[in-house]
Amino acid sequence: MGKELTIIIGKEEVTAELLTQAAPRMCEIIARALPLEGLLTHAKLVDREVFFQLPFFIDAAENAKWSEKGDLAFWNGRQSLCIFYDDCVPLGNTPTFARVTQNLEGLAREAAEVWDKPGKRIVIKAKEG
């Protein structure tokens, strides 16, 4: 089990696991930058993806994969932390650094609302305890 993250979105608290084996450098950069805070935007082409910008690049592109629901990935081109909250067809392989392990349903409920109401606040921090 890698280091765990807590994602706070709307009324939901979600747990994710950093993929320290598959993406060690990405995980290190993310872990060092915690807590991350942002305002969510919904993807326009991918049906079930939300994202927010981080104030840095991650040039270490590791674990590029076809995203699945529950994946947390980073698109360096627009410095975006992407969250795939349900089944969808991604645009391509994306470097993936974490995966939701608890309360994906809650995340999906809150993230789906971003399509109608963008700008929802999200916080990602190290899980305590």
Place this chain on the structure above:
Amino acid sequence: MLNTTLDKIIAARQTIWLNEPADIARLRTKKGARKQGASAVLYATAKLGQLAVFLNHLRQVAQQNKVDLETMRVTTNSLLEFYAGQYGGFYGLIDTAQVVRLGKDALGEAKTIEEYVKVVGELALYVSRVDYWVDFLVPWAKFGETYEQIAA
């Protein structure tokens, strides 16, 4: 000197990170053809996205290849001047235009490719951030529904 200019770009980005930039209120007042504002907002996000993508690619090219600083500087300056003129013109994104021109100043002060990468990266972060804010102005859900009704 370079660090002072870079600090100004970083400070500008931090100011708008979680607070709506003043430029957004200015953009909201702009009306395009038939006195509607939608095309102003849609074109603004397109033009911000273009520069963000160009800057990211230039940054990658400079990082991954043996390129000479002067060619990169001349190429980038041309893009920065063009987009600064666009943003500060019709769209009223005057703060954004000013920061993009600060980027030009910073490029003039860069002495190495590593410094070039730093400047272009900071500008990319800033321009992307403004684009995120402009994207919030587009009512994508209603726009999509209306489009489907009309296209049906």
